[in-house]
Amino acid sequence: MEIVVATRNKRKLEEITRIAAGWVLSLHSLAEFPGCPEVEEDGVTFEANALKKAVFVARWSGKPVLADDSGLEVDALGGAPGVRSSRYAGRDADDRKNVEKLLGALRPVPAEQRGGRFVCCLALASPDGVTRTFLGEVRGRIGTEPRGTNGFGYDPIFYPEGHDRTFAEMSAAEKDTVSHRAKAVRELGRYLRGDGGIHRCG
Numbered sequence: 001m002e003i004v005v006a007t008r009n010k011r012k013l014e015e016i017t018r019i020a021a022g023w024v025l026s027l028h029s030l031a032e033f034p035g036c037p038e039v040e041e042d043g044v045t046f047e048a049n050a051l052k053k054a055v056f057v058a059r060w061s062g063k064p065v066l067a068d069d070s071g072l073e074v075d076a077l078g079g080a081p082g083v084r085s086s087r088y089a090g091r092d093a094d095d096r097k098n099v100e101k102l103l104g105a106l107r108p109v110p111a112e113q114r115g116g117r118f119v120c121c122l123a124l125a126s127p128d129g130v131t132r133t134f135l136g137e138v139r140g141r142i143g144t145e146p147r148g149t150n151g152f153g154y155d156p157i158f159y160p161e162g163h164d165r166t167f168a169e170m171s172a173a174e175k176d177t178v179s180h181r182a183k184a185v186r187e188l189g190r191y192l193r194g195d196g197g198i199h200r201c202g
Helices: 010-019 046-061 082-087 095-105 172-178 180-195
Strands: 002-005 026-029 065-074 115-125 131-142 158-160
Touching: 002 010, 002 046, 010 026, 010 065, 010 172, 010 180, 046 065, 046 115, 046 131, 065 082, 065 180, 082 095, 115 180, 131 180, 172 180
Parallel strands: 002 026, 002 065
Antiparallel strands: 065 115, 115 131, 131 158
């Protein structure tokens, strides 16, 4: 089965491809479709954004599409940065600026109140608009300074529950055992193995 992954984030694509290794599945990057317009992520939930991207790109490309929307929700900040995780410090912000802004916002927050969760929603869509979504999340706590050089995004400041190292201090294989994206991709895998295709969901 061929699926277009609707992202231009190389590290996100690498992670999805790595987790899906060994599947009878051919994943294609959106970079292979340079004429595809950008899809504005203006939804208020991860699911809304993932569905919007998947449906649009599937109709535009004429191929099945998998779209990912994910981010970090911090309890002490009322769920922020949430769906704005990738642009928390501004539309043109990079990972470093986003992390710096988040650490600044949490500076007065004590350790016992720095809980949060990473959330990932994957949306699978066919060219005729049939969709299915898959959710994954992992709870943890936010550190006070970046640690580690692996991963991307907020990985250097996120300690998943039960671990004393950030995602950025873990190897790719270790992160894939507990991450939000790995959980969502595994749900996708169970669906594809069980149904062998895309079907309508409630």
